[in-house]
Amino acid sequence: MKPLSPRRGRAATLLGAALSGALLLAVAPAAASGAPAPATGLDAAFAAAAKTYQVPRDLLVAVGYGETRLIDHDGLPSQDNGYGVMHLADNSRNRSLPLAAQLTGLDAAALKNDAAANVRGAAAVLRSYADRQGLTRADRGRIAAWYPVVAAYAGASSDATARLSADHVYEVLQHGLVARTDTGVVSVAASRVRPELGRFAKVQTAGEVSTAAPQGVVAAAVPVPQYPGARWIAAAGGNYGAGRSAAITTIVIHVTQGSYAGTISWFQNPSAGVSAHYVVKSSNGEVTQMVRDEDTAYHARSANPYALGIEHEGFVDNPAWFTDAMYRSSANLSRHLANKWGIPKTRSFIKGHNEMPGNDHTDPGPHWNWNYYMSLVNSGGGGGQYLAG
Structure with a gap:
């Protein structure tokens, strides 16, 4: 039945610290002052995965934030069997976890329990979906072009529900965010990005x-x-x-x-x-x-x-x-x-x-x-x- 009871789990290993204590500071534009500090911890994992798979870094962060608020829950699954900060899933509708294992060569245990591996796996899955959608190199450089890819990543039961998920990711991008994790701050600057909906332009927002x-009290079944x-x-x-x-x-x-x-x-x-x-x-x-x-x-x-x-x-x-x-x-x-x-x-x-x-x-x-x-x-x-x- 539904959610699993929370239990104490294993700490993330690749980063050398558990990331389950991520705490939202704000959902607001990230301020820029002087030279940016070097990325560390989870922030570095996002930067490295984004570079390796040519996925926009801010988009990758926003997808993770939309799924989990960048919290890994010590490797415990969500109610639909999703794991880690990027919610790599393995259920009848969403097979992003086994796909990530295939694409990265990492085993399922690492993808579930290691935050950096989880981010890398998600980036590989997003890039795979981008290739299926026919995004060119130029397209991949524009966050707006990734909307159908983000919708596919949701592994939703319908296009309408997929749009509900993708819309939220682009709301995060538009508002920006600042989140603190056990290994440092992860932030995304607010952007006026307007997603290119593609075929989803004809899909009604869910519900x-x-x-x-x-x-x-006696209502018709409408x-x-x-x-x-x-x-x-x-x-x-x-x-x-x-x-x-x-x-x-x-x-x-x-x-x-x-x-x-x-x-x-x-x-x-x-x-x-x-x-x-x-x-x-x-x-x-x-x-x-x-x-x-x-x-x-x-x-x-x-x-x-x-x-x-x-x-x-x-x-x-x-x-x-x-x-x-x-x-x-x-x-x-x-x-x-x-x-x-x-x-x-x-x-x-x-x-x-x-x-x-x-x-x-x-x-x-x-x-x-x-x-x-x-x-x-x-x-x-x-x-x-x-x-x-």
Whole structure:
């Protein structure tokens, strides 16, 4: 089921230090003053891999940041079996990990556990996808031309979800970032890059956005979100059950152990066997609904028949994912669901995944601020749910 419980893992070896403690400092233009300092640690790994495979260095960093915030999680996998700062994956839809092993000659263990090897593997995969897309040497020098390649790297279940992932990478490039890791700062200067969408220009951004009033308790099975302002992207049919065998009494808070787009794609994958009703994005609180409230998402084992599941983008071992925008958006969603289904707005009925019977998960983990979250649920001070578009 869904995320693996976090465990203490092995430290990265090639860099000589674990990079799992990466901490976001800001998402802002990187300031330039005087001569740039020489690259070290993870920053040096990005520079070397970018040069070897002729992938723009800033693009490589932005892809990693979009997937993991440059955190390797001690070699532990994400919910869709992705590893390292670049989220090299091995599942039925995304085979970037075995491809990286083939292209670099590095074994899977090194690619999973060694941060520099992981970055090198991702650069090799991106270059391979660029060659398949027909990017020329001149094209490879323009970050804007890499959009279809970034979309392919997502290993998404649909073009619409691939675009969701690629759009986020280019948002990171446009805003810039400064992130601190155990081996030094990694930064990307803000850029006005406008991606060349190619065939993705004809692909609708994932999910129809609802502008309607909330639907009633008895709702028609129509492909639109029931929560105003959310996107609707249906989970694969085998990842949830039609209808309910019990009354809805509980809201369950989860953390995805993965990225927003990656989680959505995983719930669309028929081999996943899991889903949640809603997924909330870290950076801006965007909400995607994937299962109707009246249907049974597979997210909390024996509690599934009576529980509504809300997934939050991020990893339990790093609080940087739990932004104020996420807290406020999720609290608005929980308040809406509690009002709709007559659920008391208390911790006895709004619970963490770790508190549900018969489970072995730890999410949302020790960094989730329950006092703040419940104060927002009950105060109505969430500031309005995210309106996409």
